[in-house]
Amino acid sequence: METSLSRRAFARAGAAALAAAAALPTAAAQAMPAPPAVTAETEATVNRILARYGSRLTAEQRQRLPRIVQGHVDMLQAVRAVAFDNTAPPATVLQLVEGRRA
Amino acid sequence: MKPATVDEATLFLPIRELGARFRNRSLSPVALTQAYLDRCRRLGPELNAIACLTPERALRQAQQAEQELAAGHDRGPLHGIPYAAKDLLAVKGYPTTWGAKPYEDQHFDYDATVIRNLDAAGAVLIAKAAMIELAGGLGYSGPHASLTGPCHNPWNTKYWTCGSSSGSGAIVSAGLATFALGSDTRGSIVCPSTQCGISGMRPSFGRVSRHGVMTIAWTMDKIGPMARSADCCSLILAAMAGHDPADWDSLPPAQAAFSARDAAPRPLRIGRLTNVFPNAHPELHQAVDRALAVCRAQGATVSDAQIPAGPFEEASELVILIEAASAFRELIESGRCALLQDPLGQINGYASSEFRANDYIQLQRLRLELARKLDALFDHFDVVAAPGQGSTASLIDRPPRPAAPPRTPPQPNPQRRAFTRDSLQPDGISSLCGLPAVTVPAGLAENQLPIGIQFIARAGHDGAALAAARLLQAHSDFHRHFPPAPYGPS
Numbered sequence: 229m230e231t232s233l234s235r236r237a238f239a240r241a242g243a244a245a246l247a248a249a250a251a252l253p254t255a256a257a258q259a260m261p262a263p264p265a266v267t268a269e270t271e272a273t274v275n276r277i278l279a280r281y282g283s284r285l286t287a288e289q290r291q292r293l294p295r296i297v298q299g300h301v302d303m304l305q306a307v308r309a310v311a312f313d314n315t316a317p318p319a320t321v322l323q324l325v326e327g328r329r330a
Numbered sequence: 331m332k333p334a335t336v337d338e339a340t341l342f343l344p345i346r347e348l349g350a351r352f353r354n355r356s357l358s359p360v361a362l363t364q365a366y367l368d369r370c371r372r373l374g375p376e377l378n379a380i381a382c383l384t385p386e387r388a389l390r391q392a393q394q395a396e397q398e399l400a401a402g403h404d405r406g407p408l409h410g411i412p413y414a415a416k417d418l419l420a421v422k423g424y425p426t427t428w429g430a431k432p433y434e435d436q437h438f439d440y441d442a443t444v445i446r447n448l449d450a451a452g453a454v455l456i457a458k459a460a461m462i463e464l465a466g467g468l469g470y471s472g473p474h475a476s477l478t479g480p481c482h483n484p485w486n487t488k489y490w491t492c493g494s495s496s497g498s499g500a501i502v503s504a505g506l507a508t509f510a511l512g513s514d515t516r517g518s519i520v521c522p523s524t525q526c527g528i529s530g531m532r533p534s535f536g537r538v539s540r541h542g543v544m545t546i547a548w549t550m551d552k553i554g555p556m557a558r559s560a561d562c563c564s565l566i567l568a569a570m571a572g573h574d575p576a577d578w579d580s581l582p583p584a585q586a587a588f589s590a591r592d593a594a595p596r597p598l599r600i601g602r603l604t605n606v607f608p609n610a611h612p613e614l615h616q617a618v619d620r621a622l623a624v625c626r627a628q629g630a631t632v633s634d635a636q637i638p639a640g641p642f643e644e645a646s647e648l649v650i651l652i653e654a655a656s657a658f659r660e661l662i663e664s665g666r667c668a669l670l671q672d673p674l675g676q677i678n679g680y681a682s683s684e685f686r687a688n689d690y691i692q693l694q695r696l697r698l699e700l701a702r703k704l705d706a707l708f709d710h711f712d713v714v715a716a717p718g719q720g721s722t723a724s725l726i727d728r729p730p731r732p733a734a735p736p737r738t739p740p741q742p743n744p745q746r747r748a749f750t751r752d753s754l755q756p757d758g759i760s761s762l763c764g765l766p767a768v769t770v771p772a773g774l775a776e777n778q779l780p781i782g783i784q785f786i787a788r789a790g791h792d793g794a795a796l797a798a799a800r801l802l803q804a805h806s807d808f809h810r811h812f813p814p815a816p817y818g819p820s
């Protein structure tokens with residue numbers, strides 16, 4: 229596991245945090261970061277999205293898409309870097325259904 | 331029994347004070363409800379705070395409360411108290427728009443469980459509160475991402491309330507209702523409560539039912555109160571909380587129930603988080619330290635604490651993105667996401683639909699690891715404290731963004747500009763791990779906008795977070811400051 233979350237590490241995730249901003253765009257987050265370089269994973273993901281939904285997107289939206297996807301990929305890299313033992317479980321459990329069908 | 335008019339100051343009183351006046355018959359629930367409705371009609375549109383009013387329902391409930399109290403049938407502290415509910419809670423007979431154009435005509439033929447719980451407690455629903463579209467579930471760029479327009483902060487209407495419970499924050503701050511309900515996936519109660527200068531609470535995950543509530547992320551969504559004080563929040567939480575078989579993630583009955591009379595830990599052990607919001611203006615941290623000095627003077631112990639290391643901000647964002655892509659799958663697949671106001675929200679769902687299952691499982695493994703580390707912190711503290719936010723409210727109209735840059739080739743960019751967002755926020759990890767948090771006012775900044783302090787407690791220990799905030803408020807008056815007129819009392 230990473231020992232700390234450095235400014236630089238989070239900078240890698242900056243564009244994505246903007247893209248996500250699911251609940252909280254702060255004043256600082258409102259500044260648009262410089263365009264990130266896109267990785268091969270981003271390139272492939274963008275191509276899949278364009279193949280599937282490209283006809284719906286405007287030129288401006290197509291132009292914006294790589295930055296959004298690269299942000300996602302940057303965040304994923306930080307998460308993927310954490311190593312776990314085989315038995316380390318996820319925070320997901322199967323709740324047994326015993327007549328609870330509401 | 332009823333005064334002809336309700337003076338403005340009454341609209342800013344806390345729940346217990348209003349209840350005392352109901353019971354000594356110096357104030358009528360009907361008169362109070364009518365006064366709030368009038369104020370909502372007058373000031374609500376200026377603030378873009380209201381999605382819709384519910385006057386017929388409100389007056390019916392207020393009349394019932396008045397009759398019941400007169401007959402000695404007392405439902406408890408919320409009996410006759412007017413409130414607003416964020417417009418992602420289903421209320422039969424009224425639209426539930428989720429703040430978004432694609433759902434502007436949506437109606438449900440039932441009430442959300444929390445609405446029913448508050449009905450049973452005798453509370454009076456007067457309005458649905460404006461909100462950021464889909465509570466930001468598909469991402470958003472700022473205040474304009476709302477069906478009702480940007481919500482203005484009552485402390486200074488050039489500024490935003492923060493989101494996504496934007497209307498709920500403005501309504502309480504401006505005295506349009508005694509309290510409001512918000513939802514918090516990652517900061518959507520804490521941020522607007524802090525920046526509107528009110529008290530707000532994110533309960534422990536699973537304590538309050540989400541049945542009848544729009545989903546962003548099943549494993550992170552919480553519903554909570556926004557009110558005048560931590561004491562008010564505790565009274566509201568006691569009425570809202572409880573096991574609900576209709577919410578799959580609802581805690582078992584013994585864990586879900588909450589009593590406002592829960593004993594506070596003594597002496598209260600407070601950890602001052604020293605590794606959060608490193609780039610916040612010093613006055614925000616100074617305000618927290620002043621507030622903690624008040625707690626220390628009342629017998630609390632205060633010592634330094636640090637949130638554990640790890641990519642928790644990334645993890646919380648990713649969990650939200652992935653679960654939201656599933657929750658809003660129909661909206662995305664149909665292409666109706668193009669109807670959203672925010673340019674980011676219009677396309678972010680397409681990108682979020684491309685995550686891999688393997689990455690989601692990795693996130694959930696990381697989440698458990700982080701939750702265990704965070705839990706260990708509470709072996710030493712009852713609560714940890716930090717600024718409510720890393721900044722005061724932001725301007726609604728900021729300089730326009732530059733045009734989108736051309737697509738760059740796939741090569742490393744060592745010159746990538748540093749991102750300016752505060753990386754070490756307590757919101758991400760505490761939301762990811764389902765911990766309760768209470769934010770309360772801690773003064774005003776030089777720009778005369780509110781500053782807050784938040785107390786975060788161990789999962790399930792909502793009473794500890796409330797106890798810390800109540801201790802502060804019992805010995806300070808930060809929470810008795812209101813916006814300038816016309817949004818505060820004249």
